[in-house]
Amino acid sequence: MADKGDIGYRVMAGAAAFAGGFVAKKAITLVWKKTTGKEPPTNPESPDVALSEAIGWAVVMGVGMEIARLLATRAAAHQWAKGTGELPSHLKVEA
Template identity: 40%
Template sequence: MAKSNAPKGSKVWSVFSLVSALGAASVARKVLDKGWQASTGRKPPANPADPDVEVWEAIAWAALTGASVALVRMLAQRRAANYYVKSTGHLPPQLAKDGK
């Protein structure tokens, strides 16, 4: 079995970052679904590309979910990075590449 050259902290960060981002995206999606239903009185489109979905609705849903999920994932990963720094005393290896 070949040994990996990646440090152990790199693997821990990768898993931690992935789990926090997926969890945040899942929560954001549920909140968006409820918010859409409350504001429009309809369920969000299951597939915005479906021709039966009105264009305005497809565009609004795609823009809302895309921007919101990306923003929440980024914020979750930043919090995860802060926790990692507090736990280890340094940035995760993937973030340390920025040199900042």
């Protein structure tokens, strides 16, 4: 069972990942509009959306969101270690 420290970290990391994803979605949408000159597809599964556009949007959004989540949770882990003096137990690397 997770101790209170790990639960606190998981809440903090979850909030950071959520915030990072929110910001990333806004940024990716803005960059998409600037580079393509049009709105991103609202429903990429629709046959009315070109396949290349749907795949491009899915790849850009998927990679962008995962990078944002990774960076946000790493930053949360760094701040947690800075505040507590150690990483949460599930992030410790065994030598």
